[in-house]
Amino acid sequence: MATAKFPPGPKTNLLWDKEANLPKDILGHFHRTVRKFPSISRAMIGPYHYVNISEPAYIEHVFTHPDIYVKGRDNKILRFLLGNGLVTSEGEFWLKQRRLIQPLFHKQRLQSFVQKISESTLTMLTKWESKTGVEIDIHAEMTGVTLDIVSQTLMSTEVKGDFKKLNDALLVVMEGMMNFFRLPAWIPSPRNLKMKKNRAVLFDTIAKIIDERRKSKAVHNDLLTMLMEVEDADTRERMTDVQLRDEVITIFLAGHETTANALSYTFYLLAQHPEIKQRIVDEVKRVIGDNEMSFENLSKLEYTTMVIKESMRLYPPVWGITRDAAKEDVIGGYRIKKGDSIAMSPYAVHRLEKYWENPLKFDPERFLPERMKNIHRYAWFPFGGGQRFCIGNNFAMMEMQIVLALACTQFNFSLAENFKLELEPLVTLRPKHGVMMKLEKN
Ligand code: HEM
Known part of the structure; x- marks a missing residue:
């Protein structure tokens, strides 16, 4: 095994490489690397070796060998928050x-969430009626509605207070976590102190939700109840407060940030393709009409689903996924050394001409089953893969179908004058200056 050669790659350390421009343009770097070194490459970033993989069969290998590829170094950064x-x-x-x-x-269980998701969406749409004709930030709107949905459905609570405050706090923490030159969290540098202060805003919100539930006499059949009541089979102990907080903040953040971004990019694309938006409206009228939304009729929204998939192809909310090699391995004949980090970027792979014809074109029908027949399962992986596949993928798809179906049938969207989308690849792929739009009632 040790005789296999290492994958090809640049000789320079990418952290200092001006052309790679990692700290400022990590998305561009991935985009260029998967073209220059198709399939697989290896490079140094600071003191670590990173293997960048873009061949779907190799991506599948990594996801489906959890005994070799574990959550590693980058995961430690996420632990600061999660x-x-x-x-x-x-x-x-x-x-x-x-x-x-x-x-x-x-x-x-998902079926039982349909009504609450619809109600949260309709509340937002009612507010939109007074906002027609003025510029609004769809990303802020989507953050608000997805936060409301995740807290109402999974925690039977309303997040009181300011969405903006929570969102700003999250942004500071994510920016800090993504900084290439960050110092260890225990060093009281100004940045670390600022991150901790903002993390405390998020922790406080979660602590309040847990505290209110402890005091409440109401019976709920939700995530919080499950987590609070479960006992360890051996020790009969319940989760500690810290464990509880970690699980709740994980679902709270993983469950709204990604979906808010996916929806924002979908509206951004629909604003530029009114004919595609109209097809969604036609489908929703035909399939759902005046009937109530249900899991069953939502699953028949085939075109709407293809729109969502295509939007996540172009703008995958989780733009990069990493693992560390816990053992030696060989991929595609190349040596993977124990300790190497593996980087797989849905953003870069989803835009490769090799797998996607005319990749920059927004073309939902490329997801028609007959056109997907020859496309590898891992050429599209916005939800990851293997045993760590996103637990909330069906929830997210259903939520996005409902928000899109209701919003598209009531409103038209156009981009604000001079608006240019700028991507900010933090832990998730965020629109740096929001998505500014004008609404018009249908
Ligand atoms: C468009 C929306 C979403 C996208 C694109 C997305 C993407 C992902 C990805 C790529 C992973 C795998 C990360 C890795 O392998 O390292 C993941 C894991 C996870 N996601 Fe999602 N997600 C979405 C929505 C949700 C929702 C709605 C929830 C919960 C309500 C959720 C909860 C989680 C959790 C808990 C994990 C960790 C699963 C595990 O490791 O066992 N996600 N997600």
């Missing part, structure tokens, strides 16, 4: 928590 919750935990503990939380996302 502690040891479902996204960041590993091994037996992760498996136990995943089994515990999984039933919340089964189809019959």
